[in-house]
Amino acid sequence: MTAARATVSPPTGRPAAPSQLRRNTGLLVVLAVFVWSALTIDVKVGRLLDLPSGLWLIFDRMFLRGGPDLSYLPTALQGMIQSIEIAWVGTIIGAILSLPVGFFAAKNVSSGLVSTIVRQFLNAIRAFPELILAVAIFIPIAGLGPVAGALAVGLHSIGTLGKLTAEVIEGIDTGPVEAARAVGGNALQVQRWGVMPQVLPEIVAFWLYRFEINVRAAAVLGFVGAGGIGLSLQQTLVFGHFAKSGMALIVVVVATILVDSASGWVRRRIIAGPGSKPVPAEVLDATGHLG
Amino acid sequence: MTAAPLSRRPTKPARSPVLLLGLLAFLALTYLSLSGQFGIGLDIGRLIDDFGRVTTVLWRDNPNPARQGLLQPNWAYVPQTVGPMIETFQMAVIAAVIGCGVALPISFLASRLTTAGRITLFVTRSVLNVVRAIPDILYALVFVAAVGIGPLPGILALILFNVGVVAKLLSETVDGVDQGPIEAARAAGGNQTQTVRWAVLPQVLPNYVAYSLYTFELNIRASTVLGIVGAGGIGRALFAQYKLFNWSNVAVTIVELFLLVLLIETVSIWLRRRLV
Numbered sequence: 001m002t003a004a005r006a007t008v009s010p011p012t013g014r015p016a017a018p019s020q021l022r023r024n025t026g027l028l029v030v031l032a033v034f035v036w037s038a039l040t041i042d043v044k045v046g047r048l049l050d051l052p053s054g055l056w057l058i059f060d061r062m063f064l065r066g067g068p069d070l071s072y073l074p075t076a077l078q079g080m081i082q083s084i085e086i087a088w089v090g091t092i093i094g095a096i097l098s099l100p101v102g103f104f105a106a107k108n109v110s111s112g113l114v115s116t117i118v119r120q121f122l123n124a125i126r127a128f129p130e131l132i133l134a135v136a137i138f139i140p141i142a143g144l145g146p147v148a149g150a151l152a153v154g155l156h157s158i159g160t161l162g163k164l165t166a167e168v169i170e171g172i173d174t175g176p177v178e179a180a181r182a183v184g185g186n187a188l189q190v191q192r193w194g195v196m197p198q199v200l201p202e203i204v205a206f207w208l209y210r211f212e213i214n215v216r217a218a219a220v221l222g223f224v225g226a227g228g229i230g231l232s233l234q235q236t237l238v239f240g241h242f243a244k245s246g247m248a249l250i251v252v253v254v255a256t257i258l259v260d261s262a263s264g265w266v267r268r269r270i271i272a273g274p275g276s277k278p279v280p281a282e283v284l285d286a287t288g289h290l291g
Numbered sequence: 292m293t294a295a296p297l298s299r300r301p302t303k304p305a306r307s308p309v310l311l312l313g314l315l316a317f318l319a320l321t322y323l324s325l326s327g328q329f330g331i332g333l334d335i336g337r338l339i340d341d342f343g344r345v346t347t348v349l350w351r352d353n354p355n356p357a358r359q360g361l362l363q364p365n366w367a368y369v370p371q372t373v374g375p376m377i378e379t380f381q382m383a384v385i386a387a388v389i390g391c392g393v394a395l396p397i398s399f400l401a402s403r404l405t406t407a408g409r410i411t412l413f414v415t416r417s418v419l420n421v422v423r424a425i426p427d428i429l430y431a432l433v434f435v436a437a438v439g440i441g442p443l444p445g446i447l448a449l450i451l452f453n454v455g456v457v458a459k460l461l462s463e464t465v466d467g468v469d470q471g472p473i474e475a476a477r478a479a480g481g482n483q484t485q486t487v488r489w490a491v492l493p494q495v496l497p498n499y500v501a502y503s504l505y506t507f508e509l510n511i512r513a514s515t516v517l518g519i520v521g522a523g524g525i526g527r528a529l530f531a532q533y534k535l536f537n538w539s540n541v542a543v544t545i546v547e548l549f550l551l552v553l554l555i556e557t558v559s560i561w562l563r564r565r566l567v
Binding site: 092129 | 309313324325330341345348361424425426428429439443447516529533545
């Protein structure tokens with residue numbers, strides 16, 4: 001024993017640093033792709049020199065000397081209210097339809113094949129931003145206007161909410177499900193009494209979170225004629241009425257932050273009850289769905 | 292012994308009045324939003340009548356293959372989309388690299404543990420909140436007004452968008468790191484920068500790389516719509532075809548986009564799994 005121990009060299013020197021080969025290769029690849037992109041993309045770098053003066057000119061006319069144009073406030077408010085309504089209706093469409101879809105997409109309460117198919121369908125929906133959905137599907141159906149916007153927001157929300165719902169359902173405690181089965185519940189009753197009470201608070205929190213994201217999306221749907229404040233923003237910016245754009249921008253930012261805080265407050269109450277500490281935002285963001 | 296026998300069913304807990312109020316508020320908001328007078332005027336009956344109109348978009352007989360329906364993709368259009376697709380990819384790469392680089396120091400300023408002071412923390416967080424409140428396509432529109440159309444305003448908009456996302460996610464990760472190494476670094480005489488470099492950065496580096504990949508993914512998705520306001524990439528080609536009602540070309544572009552997003556997502560998820 002003592003002889004064997006003696007052969008092990010005492011730990012005098014510093015241990016060798018672990019290999020950095022993989023890290024360095026990764027960095028090199030990223031750097032190479034970056035340099036290739038920067039050199040071959042069709043950008044006149046000289047135009048960057050115009051950026052500070054151009055931005056300053058716009059900023060000046062939006063908020064300092066030229067504006068914001070207070071007389072534009074009623075129009076901007078009207079547009080923003082319509083955007084919030086689009087987001088609200090879209091979220092309700094998404095919430096109602098994503099709930100059953102989520103159950104079918106969850107591996108533990110649905111069958112393997114069905115859940116795979118439904119999940120692929122949800123992935124396909126999520127691949128398209130609201131603007132594209134509005135342009136390619138809903139404006140042709142409903143015509144220009146907020147209805148097309150609300151439907152586009154709704155369809156996209158089914159994609160994101162359905163996936164989140166399925167993930168919540170897959171994480172449930174199986175005890176209540178077994179109990180519901182043991183007392184003779186049929187398939188529907190097991191879902192209603194064994195699964196729903198466990199997942200509902202978290203799912204409702206996701207609905208509210210989605211509403212916050214949808215408000216942002218609905219603010220720009222007007223760019224393609226799908227209603228809301230986007231139309232005012234685009235028209236005033238394109239035609240250089242920056243004082244009006246400044247007013248509209250202020251309305252968008254303030255309304256977004258107000259909706260976020262109201263919705264965040266309700267979310268906290270649902271998840272943690274009255275008088276509780278804020279739920280850290282990463283609980284929701286960690287699911288990888290900022291927008 | 293005085294306890295009542297357990298035969299009776301326990302009484303239900305009383306419903307909170309807050310719940311009722313919330314329900315009323317929900318119904319009122321929904322009614323207002325749906326109504327034609329105050330809201331968006333969603334009429335399901337009319338929508339079902341109008342639904343037939345989608346068939347003219349899905350399928351139409353036209354000798355010109357570019358002007359057929361969404362279900363008749365015009366594959367001859369593919370070569371023309373290659374250039375804009377590459378541009379989209381390049382925009383996403385450039386913006387992700389610059390945006391994530393800028394976001395790194397900012398996220399340390401925006402975290403409780405590593406910030407330089409209460410005022411810095413407050414200012415950084417407020418600025419980030421405002422940056423995130425504005426949608427990326429709106430930035431693109433402002434930058435188009437400032438430097439003209441092309442990929443440049445698109446890249447600038449994506450950079451801002453990435454800084455907002457990464458700084459938020461990373462600063463929250465920094466908030467949650469193990470504080471032991473920080474104490475050790477301070478005890479060994481490290482200043483603020485050294486503490487961040489040697490005690491915090493190694494802990495959050497895998498997350499940082501994962502968030503960077505995630506924003507790259509978001510960039511590919513976002514650059515599909517940036518083109519709508521003239522900020523370059525495949526969105527510009529897509530929107531140009533849409534304006535001409537060349538639905539079969541639109542269909543090809545959408546299919547390609549879907550495949551690109553799927554490919555990038557798969558690679559990115561695979562890399563992120565290996566990292567974290």
